Amino acid sequence: MKYLPKGIMGLQSLRTLDEFRVCGSDNDEALKLGDLGTLDQLQGVLRIRIPGNGEDGEAEKAQLWNKKQLSHLKLIFENFQNEERKSSSVEIVLNVLRPQQDLEYLDIRCYHGISGPNWLMSLHNLRILILHGWNESQFLPPLGKLPSLERLMISDMRKVKKVGDEFLGIENQTSIKSSSSSACILFPKLKQLRLVSMSGLQEWEGGVKEEDSDKITIMPCLSSLNITLCSGLKTLPGFLLKSPLQNLFFRHCRNLARSYRQGTGKEWPKISHIPNITIDETDPDFDDEEGHEIVQEKDVL
Numbered sequence: 001m002k003y004l005p006k007g008i009m010g011l012q013s014l015r016t017l018d019e020f021r022v023c024g025s026d027n028d029e030a031l032k033l034g035d036l037g038t039l040d041q042l043q044g045v046l047r048i049r050i051p052g053n054g055e056d057g058e059a060e061k062a063q064l065w066n067k068k069q070l071s072h073l074k075l076i077f078e079n080f081q082n083e084e085r086k087s088s089s090v091e092i093v094l095n096v097l098r099p100q101q102d103l104e105y106l107d108i109r110c111y112h113g114i115s116g117p118n119w120l121m122s123l124h125n126l127r128i129l130i131l132h133g134w135n136e137s138q139f140l141p142p143l144g145k146l147p148s149l150e151r152l153m154i155s156d157m158r159k160v161k162k163v164g165d166e167f168l169g170i171e172n173q174t175s176i177k178s179s180s181s182s183a184c185i186l187f188p189k190l191k192q193l194r195l196v197s198m199s200g201l202q203e204w205e206g207g208v209k210e211e212d213s214d215k216i217t218i219m220p221c222l223s224s225l226n227i228t229l230c231s232g233l234k235t236l237p238g239f240l241l242k243s244p245l246q247n248l249f250f251r252h253c254r255n256l257a258r259s260y261r262q263g264t265g266k267e268w269p270k271i272s273h274i275p276n277i278t279i280d281e282t283d284p285d286f287d288d289e290e291g292h293e294i295v296q297e298k299d300v301l
Contacts, residue, residue: 001021002021002023002030003021003023003027003029003030003031004020004021004023004030004031005029005030005031006028006029006030006031006035008031008035008039009031009035009038009039010038011039012038012039012040012041013041014039014041014042015041015042015043015044015069016042016043016044017039017042017046018045018046018047019046019047019048019049020033020036020046020047020048020049021049022048022049022050022051022058023051032058033048033050033058033059033061033062034057034058034059034060034061034062035061035062036061036062036063036064037061037062037063037066039067040063040066040067040068041069042067042069042070043067043069043070043071044069044070044071044072045070045071045072045073045074046067046070046072046073046074047073047074047075047076048073048074048075048076048097049076049078050075050076050077050078050093051078059092059093059096059097060096062096062097064097064098064099064100065098065099065100065101066100067099067100068100068102070099070100070103071102071103071104071105072103072104072105072106073099073103073105073106073107074106074107074108074109075094075097075107075108075109075111076109076110077090077093077109077110077111077112078110088113090111090112090113091113091114091115094108094111094113094117095117095118095119097117098117098119099119099123101122101123101124101125102125103123103125103126104125104126104127104128105126105127105128105129106123106126106128106129106130107129107130107132108130108131108132108134109130109132109133110132110133110135111131111133111134111137112134112135112136113134113136113137114136114137114138115137116131116134116137116141120141120143120146121141121142121145121146123146124146124147124148125148126146126148126149127148127149127150127151128149128150128151128152129143129146129149129151129152129153130153130155131153131154131155131157132153132154132155132156133155133156133157134156134157135156135157135158135159136159137157137159137160138159138160138161139160139166139167140154140157140160140163140166140167141166141167142166142167142168142169143167143169143187144167144168144169144170144186144187144218145169145186146187147188147189148189149187149189149190150189150190150191150192151190151191151192152190152192152193152194153193153194153196154194154195154196154198155194155195155196155197155198156196156197156198157198157200158197158198158199158200159200160198160200160201161200161201161202161203162201162202162203162204162205163201163203163204163205164203164204164205165205168186168187168218169186170186170216183215183216183217184215184216184217185216185217185218185220186216186217186218186219187218187219187222188217188220188221189221190219190221190222191221191222191223191224192222192223192224192226193219193222193224193225193226194225194226194227194228195226195227195228195230196226196227196228196229196230197228197229197230198229198230198233199229199230199231199232200232201230201232201233202232202233202234203233204233204235204236204237205237206237206238206239218239218243219239219240219243220243220244221243221244222240222243222244222245223244223245223246223247224245224246224247224249225240225245225247225248225249226247226249226251227249227250227251227253227256228249228250228251228252228253229251229252229253230253230256231252231253231254231255232255233253233255233256234255234256234259235256235259235267236256236267241270241271245271245274246274246275246276247274247275247276247278248271248274248276248277248278249277249278249279249280250278250279250280251278251280252280254281256279257279257280257281260279261279261281262277262279
């Protein structure tokens with residue numbers, strides 16, 4: 001199916017529209033992205049496939065922020081062909097596709113912008129987040145400030161070389177010292193974390209100095225950590241190993257496997273207390289040098 005018929009916009013009591021494939025503006029018979037603005041009764045799950053010629057004016061007319069009953073939103077960007085304008089235009093489109101603030105599940109795929117959406121931190125009830133195929137992003141969004149996030153998967157961000165304070169949401173050490181005496185908790189409810197196909201990732205820093213450790217707590221509920229196809233990463237930050245991890249899984253991560261190998265790895269004593277540890281030391285044989293694992297929704301549900 002290439003498009004939905006224009007007449008659907010007249011169904012103003014429509015509650016379920018599982019998948020919406022946006023059609024180019026030259027087809028008068030097709031439902032446009034802006035036509036979603038008339039369907040305020042939509043609820044549950046909505047997947048939107050957005051082509052490279054998507055217009056930000058049409059995206060703003062969709063008025064996703066008015067769809068108060070939507071709990072799951074999946075945005076898939078497709079076929080961006082104009083290299084010179086795709087980064088800036090796709091950022092505009094994503095920023096105007098602001099969902100309602102009580103959203104619980106968000107999945108953004110194949111996004112070619114440099115910066116994440118400016119509304120992401122406003123989703124205070126967001127429980128599950130998937131970011132896949134953000135090939136132009138060099139830094140992760142400040143996800144540590146999301147108060148309800150329980151499950152997080154980040155995959156196929158090839159230009160991210162280092163994860164540090166920006167991921168936690170710490171602007172600088174001075175801001176920690178000048179904050180109130182009450183402790184700050186980052187990723188307060190995160191239980192499951194997955195990093196997949198981060199081929200450029202080389203460093204993951206902790207971000208908190210020893211003198212500030214009594215003022216900040218990081219991932220106090222983390223029980224499962226899965227790192228797959230991150231061959232350049234050598235060590236994990238200290239705060240991860242202080243969290244209540246019950247399951248630790250490395251797959252196709254040769255440097256991590258070497259550092260944390262049972263009994264002989266230099267870093268093994270730091271993880272030996274974790275009840276369930278799986279380290280798959282085999283290296284995959286890919287047909288292409290950018291081989292990656294396809295991330296499915298079932299992996300985090």
